[in-house]
Amino acid sequence: MNETLKGLSEVVKQRKEHFEEGSYTCYLFDKGLDKILKKCGEECSEMIIAAKNNDNEELANEICDLCYHVLVLMAQQNLAIEDVVAILEQRRQKIGNLKQFHVSDHNT
Numbered sequence: 001m002n003e004t005l006k007g008l009s010e011v012v013k014q015r016k017e018h019f020e021e022g023s024y025t026c027y028l029f030d031k032g033l034d035k036i037l038k039k040c041g042e043e044c045s046e047m048i049i050a051a052k053n054n055d056n057e058e059l060a061n062e063i064c065d066l067c068y069h070v071l072v073l074m075a076q077q078n079l080a081i082e083d084v085v086a087i088l089e090q091r092r093q094k095i096g097n098l099k100q101f102h103v104s105d106h107n108t
């Protein structure tokens with residue numbers, strides 16, 4: 001798993017366990033699920049607009065905002081990043097195998 005995402009996920013989980021003055025993450029946990037969901041929706045819309053405007057610098061920044069808020073959502077719901085990555089990995093292997101199958105199918 002990517003170290004940056006893993007590190008950020010750890011910080012977010014720590015913020016859920018221990019209050020820290022001035023922490024935006026603590027502010028989100030304090031507000032609760034509705035606020036976190038609202039922020040995920042908002043950041044998702046901003047990502048879409050950045051893509052529509054063909055602004056890749058803005059798009060990258062909005063994707064970062066969205067990833068951060070999704071990590072907060074996962075911590076709020078007690079969903080471990082490892083569990084999400086495991087599903088991605090299963091899909092990667094399954095789809096990789098399917099492609100191999102189709103290629104060998106064509107060659108026979």
Ligand SMILES: N=c1c2ncn([C@@H]3O[C@H](COP(=O)(O)OP(=O)(O)OP(=O)(O)O)[C@@H](O)[C@H]3O)c2ncn1[C@@H]1O[C@H](COP(=O)(O)O)[C@@H](O)[C@H]1O
Binds near residue numbers: 015020065068
């Ligand atoms: N990656 C992020 C990150 N991305 C976005 N944001 C915050 O998300 C907010 C989104 O901006 P908006 O203008 O949409 O929202 P706002 O008007 O500030 O706030 P709302 O009232 O709308 O909630 C900003 O305040 C950003 O600072 C983040 N805040 C924190 N992190 C990471 O989380 C770590 C812990 O941060 P703290 O919890 O603040 O210590 C940091 O070191 C960073 O690595």
